[in-house]
Structures are given as structure tokens and as C-alpha cells.
């Protein structure tokens with residue numbers, strides 16, 4: 001699935017808007033400070049004129065000059081650098097004395113990595129990817145659910161006795177997964193009977209990672225396979241990668257509720273392609289299933305299972321069905 005021109009333009013307009021707002025903020029800050037401290041404006045003018053001189057000097061340095069000439073130019077350059085440094089220090093000191101942060105007059109960016117252009121070189125920035133995913137995969141399902149299902153709404157009251165013992169170490173695993181998400185590549189396979197809290201904890205992780213600026217795609221297994229069934233013809237790996245770029249490249253992919261009902265040659269091969277491609281890109285996946293590891297392996301093949309076990313931590317959920325208990329007790 002790729003962005004339509006309209007979706008692409010919508011994202012680029014977002015960047016235009018961000019840039020415009022940041023320029024506005026900068027010029028508001030400048031007006032305010034220059035009015036109160038004219039010396040700061042003078043300093044900025046001196047800094048910009050000296051910077052220009054420095055650039056000119058840099059361009060006139062060339063290897064053909066005599067050694068003495070070259071030396072003299074380098075000395076001028078050093079002198080310019082020192083002058084610039086002391087002007088900048090004076091400016092910062094004045095700003096700080098007046099109670100402003102040292103970078104108050106600088107242009108600020110919503111995303112420092114791409115400076116709000118959406119691109120780093122030729123490559124889409126992570127902030128672009130996040131917008132892309134939001135448009136393509138309508139994270140709205142997640143957004144709505146995550147308001148209700150997150151670590152702040154986690155309550156031990158819903159768990160039975162067995163779960164109250166089993167769940168804290170699982171929460172610890174989830175917290176570690178979030179904590180080391182940026183530095184350690186790992187996935188999770190949540191397995192256990194229906195209604196033991198797998199999806200809830202998956203949602204908790206999704207919410208935390210989204211809040212920290214990561215891109216997250218959520219699919220039930222059914223939605224994922226339906227998504228692939230729209231592909232017109234069998235694809236080679238490269239076409240597959242291009243068509244499903246955002247899905248394969250999102251920071252986290254959640255595949256919820258993989259059961260027996262959808263297993264066939266087509267779904268097994270797509271599942272392998274997704275897991276394999278994401279593992280090669282070192283992108284984490286969380287899978288939840290009601291199947292035992294053994295049944296999972298028998299149904300979805302040794303190949304898929306070994307891809308999962310080589311990249312995911314296996315986490316076992318136990319106990320009785322929380323949803324049924326809730327209904328019986330009359331609570332939510």
C-alpha cells in the first residue's frame with residue numbers, strides 16, 4: 001500500500017505549516033528581544049557578517065598557495081573563529097542574564113532530525129513514516145482503544161488468583177521491552193488462552209511507544225491476511241517490499257490474535273515474508289495467539305516458528321477468561 005498523491009501532499013502541507021509556525025515563533029522572539037536589548041541585534045549582525053567573511057576565506061584557501069601565504073590565511077581564519085566565538089558568548093550571556101534560554105533566538109524544529117522537511121537526504125524521516133502510517137493504516141482504531149487500555153488503566157482486580165502471580169513478571173517484561181526498544185532489537189510472542197490479557201498488555205506497549213514518537217501498526221491476523229489478499233499477483237521480494245514499505249518499516253508491528261482458522265499456504269507464506277523482512281530490518285514485532293507454541297509450529301510451519309523464536313521472547317499467559325468473569329460479576 002502506497003500513499004496516493006493527495007495523501008502525500010497532505011503530509012507535505014503539514015511540514016510547510018510546521019516550518020511556517022517555527023519561523024513565526026522565531027521572528028516573534030526576535031522582535032521581543034531586539035526591542036528590549038538592541039545590543040543583541042548588533043551582536044547578531046556582527047556575527048552574520050563575520051560568518052560571511054569566514055566562509056569567503058575558507059573558499060579562497062587552496063593548495064596552490066605558497067606556504068607562507070597559506071599560513072597567513074589560516075591565521076586570519078583562526079582569528080575570525082575566535083571573534084565569532086566571543087560574540088556568540090556575549091550574546092548568550094546577555095540572553096541568559098535577561099532570563100531567556102541561550103537558544104531563544106534560534107529557529108526551533110518540531111523534528112530536529114529532518115529539520116521539518118520530512119526527509120534526511122533522499123530518505124523519508126521517521127516523522128514522515130509516522131504520518132504515512134497514520135494515513136495508510138488508520139491508526140485511529142488504536143488511538144481510540146489506547147485511551148482506555150494503557151498502563152494507567154491497568155487494574156489487578158480483573159485478574160484471578162493465578163494471574164495475579166503470573167502478571168507482574170509479564171508487566172516487567174513489557175516495561176523492559178519499552179525501555180530498551182531503541183537500543184535492543186527484540187520481539188514478543190504472547191501466547192495463552194482467550195481472555196487472559198494479552199491484547200490489553202499489547203495495547204499498553206503500543207500506547208507507550210506511540211507517545212514516545214514511534215510508529216506502530218496494529219493488525220489482527222485476519223486484517224493482515226485480508227490486506228495481502230488485495231495483492232493482484234504473486235510478488236517477488238522486491239515488489240513485496242515496495243508495496244508494503246510502511247508496514248515492513250514501522251517501528252513496531254502488532255499482529256493480534258493469530259489462530260488456526262486462517263492458516264493456509266497463502267497466509268503462512270505471507271506471514272513468513274513479513275516476519276523475515278522485518279527481522280532483516282531489525283524492526284520489532286509483537287504477536288499474540290491462543291495457540292500453544294507447539295500447535296503454532298505445527299499449523300504455521302517450522303520455518304515461521306523458528307523465525308519467531310529467533311527474534312521474539314516467548315511469554316506465557318495463564319488463568320481464566322477475564323471478559324467472562326467481568327460479565328458474571330456485572331462489571332465492565
Ligand SMILES: [Zn+2]
Pocket residue numbers: 111112113114115116117118119125126127128
Ligand atoms: Zn523528521
